[in-house]
Amino acid sequence: MRQRSAQEKRKIRVLVAKPGLDGHDRGVLVLARAFRDAGMEVIYIGLLPTPEEVARMAVDEDVDVVALSLLNGAHMTAFPQVKRLLDKYGGKDIIVTGGGIIPDEDKPRLLKLGISGLYGPGTSLEEIVGHIRERVRKERWAE
Amino acid sequence: MLSSAKDVYWGKKSKEVSTRRKKTASVFDRRALKDMKAGYERWLKEVYSPWVETAPELKAHFETASGVPLQPVYTPSDIASIAQSELALPGVFPYTRGVYPSMYRGRQWTMRMFSGFGTPEDTNKRLKLLLEHGETGLSVAFDMPTLYGYDADSEKAHGEVGRCGVNVSSLRDMEAIFDGIPLDKVSTSMTINAPAAVLTAMYAGVAKEKGLRLESLRGTVQADMLKEYIAQKEWVYPPEAHLRIVRDMMLYCTKHMPQWNYVSISGYHIREAGSSAVQELAFTLADGFGYVELGVEAGLDVDDFAPRLSFFFNSTMDFFEEIAKFRAARRIWATVLRERYGAKKARSLLLRFHTQTSGASLTWQQPYNNVVRTALEAMAAVLGGTQSLHTNSYDEAMALPTEHAVQVALRTQQIIAEETGATAVMDPLGGSYYVEWLTDELEAQAYRYFDRIERAGGILSAIKSGFLQREIAENAYRLSKRVESGEDVVVGVNKYTAKEGSPITTLKIDFKAQKxxxxxxxxxxxxxxxxxxxxxxxxxxxxxxxxxxxxxxxxxxxxxxxxxxxxxxxxxxxxxxxxxxxxxx
Incomplete structure (x- = not known):
């Protein structure tokens, strides 16, 4: 694992990923650009990673946040899986957020696992950036 | 276009369009044109400018969704150079006004609603329902494991079986999907790409079991792998391998399944991925030229297979720009097929296309607004001369559509076809100064993109270097920022918002399909x-x-x-x- 200086830590590191069989990457590519323009360091894992690959990369890259996106209806399987594997590989404190096409009735279960955000298409970029900043400030930077 | 060809064709074409516009030959009387031009300038100075000085306009600049700057009004002098040939009538080269001589006066477009979910039995039931409601062509959507070529019991398929389309793991599933459906009487479109050859073989397998001849099968597989790398990103192998399999299908179908469209060259996904209308037009046609070269390199005569190539475009919210896009596409295809690829048969020159209204334009906020969006997009497709149409359902920003939502979407097409009068006169916007000018403008911009793609080493290089993907991603980001700043309005999302929750119930897909x-x-x-x-x-x-x-x-x-x-x-x-x-x- 790469160690970062205190100053470096003030720059939020985000891994954006689509864990599963879903190539609809418009959302993640837009978000990656918005995060970058908001001053975050963005790592994009590319298409079709397994939840395993996402979790390992998040831990290896020492990110603050894993931002997941799925539009294929498989979020109830893939998102919890990423969270579980993060816990397993020592990334328990890494923040997990998600978005895509997520029906309201699926949200409570994901929120309970600590997967927050759960934004749908058309959400303002500012709102998503704000949500990530706030969670990082509260959970990662609280000393 | 497949690889780099060092010639000046595309650059020459783009210049040709702009000089064509400057030349005053055309359909207008030279003197009248001069008067009209003077009249326009006078109007700008004496009527328009004083008016907007006292009553400022709502925006500083007006432009199309693709960013084409717009004048306040268009006049004959903007299309002064339009040669008579450019305004050729429907069914006549370059087919700007329509590919057939009678269009919807002779035959309505095919109303083809994309459907598929859960098990093959679920989908079979939905297809039969649509046929009962007057749909005239079937269209099947597959789930992610099928699209990526994994069986239902693969580890990769876990949680995804039947969720956004029907699952097909073997011929047995195709038998169930088409049970009781007369394959020799319907045409079936299958939205499948990387494994398109496999699904074509399965469809043929079902037909053989029913005792039908392969020659009688009508339908389409998407199989447009170039756009997969550009936009939808559902591939298995490297580009060359997928293209080789497309080539095998071209050769096989040309010989044995002459009514099968083995590739549907698709701009739909390029647009949904965030491209502009211009990029959709240019990248899709560039892909099309790629397939023409693939067929020619495989030893086929262009006139033996070009008639089987068909297209699939998006129709989204900038009404006039969409119509101009469809018109420009037909003109470019016919021109290039004839000039550059030497096609001689009229059939080879016809750009026939399916249209789907834009999924990305739908919002989960105030979902009934989507009925209106879809109706307008469908109208643009019809005025643009589409051969078949899928209208999205109002609930599709949230889930796969319910039966009720699908029915409203199909009724939307039926209302356009039967009640609006839009089908009585062909290309009713032909001759609109604005639409004709914009058609020319999009045509010129497309030629400039072809030139850039060829300079980037051709379509394969442009894909492998990520050039095309980056162009689209940048535009998607530009659009998002415009919505974010309120510069682009999306009703119910960044203006006229409401607090109440969603008034509709969506389709639930049970996990039983997987089991x-x-x-x-x-x-x-x-x-x-x-x-x-x-x-x-x-x-x-x-x-x-x-x-x-x-x-x-x-x-x-x-x-x-x-x-x-x-x-x-x-x-x-x-x-x-x-x-x-x-x-x-």
Missing amino acids: RQVERVRKVRAERDAAKVRSALNRLTRAYDDPDANSMYPLMDAVSAYATLGEIVSAGRAVFGTYKEPQIL
């Missing part, structure tokens, strides 16, 4: 003749290994022996390998 499909594919494997499968797969592997062989023949045998989709695709993966996209951040 049933897993059981079924395991049963198929247990019951089939294992030796026959092994030998068919071996022959398929050998064909994949030999670039000169046609893999369609052994594929047909493998499918009929109940080799599964996953087995067939892994045989390919063993020969061709996989593909990692370039970094496009």
Whole structure:
């Protein structure tokens, strides 16, 4: 694992990923650009990673946040899986957020696992950036 | 276009369009034109400018969704150079006004609603329902495991079986989807790309079991792999391998399935991925030229296969720009096929296309607004001369559509066709100064993109370097920022918002589909003749290994022996390998 200086830590590191069989990457590519323009360091894992690959990369890259996106209806399987594997590989404190096409009735279960955000298409970029900043400030930077 | 060709054709064409516009030959009387031009300038100075000075306009600049700057009004002098030939009538080269001489006066467009979910039985029921409601062509959506070539019981398929389309793991599933449907009487469109050859073979397999001749089968598989790398990103092998399989389908179908459209060159996904209308137009046609070159390189005469190439475009919210896009597409295709590829048959020059209204334009906020959006987009497609149309359902920003929502979407098309009068006169916007000017403008911009793509080494290089993907991603980001700043309004999202929750219930897909499909594919494997499968797969592997062989023949045998989709695709993966996209951040 790469160690970062205190100053470096003030720059939020985000891994954006689509864990599963879903190539609809418009959302993640837009978000990656918005995060970058908001001053975050963005790592994009590319298409079709397994939840395993996402979790390992998040831990290896020492990110603050894993931002997941799925539009294929498989979020109830893939998102919890990423969270579980993060816990397993020592990334328990890494923040997990998600978005895509997520029906309201699926949200409570994901929120309970600590997967927050759960934004749908058309959400303002500012709102998503704000949500990530706030969670990082509260959970990662609280000393 | 497939690879780099150092010639000046595209640059010359783009200049031709702009000089054509400056030349005053055309349909207008020279003197009258001069008067009109003077009149316009006078109007600008004496009427328009004083008016907007006292009553400022709502925006400083007006432009199309693609960013084409717009004048306040268009006049004959903006299209002064339009030559008579450009305004040629429907059914006449360059077909700007329509590919057929009577268009909807003779035959309505095909109302083709995309559907598919859960198990093959669920989808069979939905297809039959649509046929009962007056739909005239079937269109099947597949789930992610099928699109990527994994069987229902693969680890990769976990949680995804039947969720956004129907699952097909073997011929057994296709038999169930088309049970009781007369394949010789309907035309079927299958939205499948990487495994398109496999699904074509399965469809043919079902037809053979029903005792039908392959020659009688009408339908389309998407199979446009170039746009997969550009936009939708559902591939298995590297681009060259997928193109080779498309070539095998071209050769096979030209000979044995003459009514089968083995590739549907698709701008839809390019647009949904965030491109502009201009990019959709240019990248899609560039892909089309790529397939023409593929066929020619395989030894086919362009006139033997070009008539089978069909297109699939998006229709989204900038009404006039969409109509201009469809008109420009027809003109460019006919011109280039004739000039550059030497096509002689009229059929080869016709750009026939399916349209789907834009999924990305739908909002989950105030979902009933989507009915209106879809109706307007559908109207643009009809005024643009589409051959078939899918209208999205109002609930599709949230889930796959309910039966009720699908019915409203189909009724939308029927209302346009039967009640609005839009079908009585062909190309009713032809001759609109604005639409004609914009058609020319999009045409010129498309030629400039073709030139850039060829300078980037052709379409394959432009894909492998990520050039096209980056162009789209940048535009998607530009659009998002415009909505964010309120510069672009999306009703119910960044203006006229409401607090209340969603008033509609959406379709629930139960997880039973996964269980049933897993059981079924395991049963198929247990019951089939294992030796026959092994030998068919071996022959398929050998064909994949030999670039000169046609893999369609052994594929047909493998499918009929109940080799599964996953087995067939892994045989390919063993020969061709996989593909990692370039970094496009």
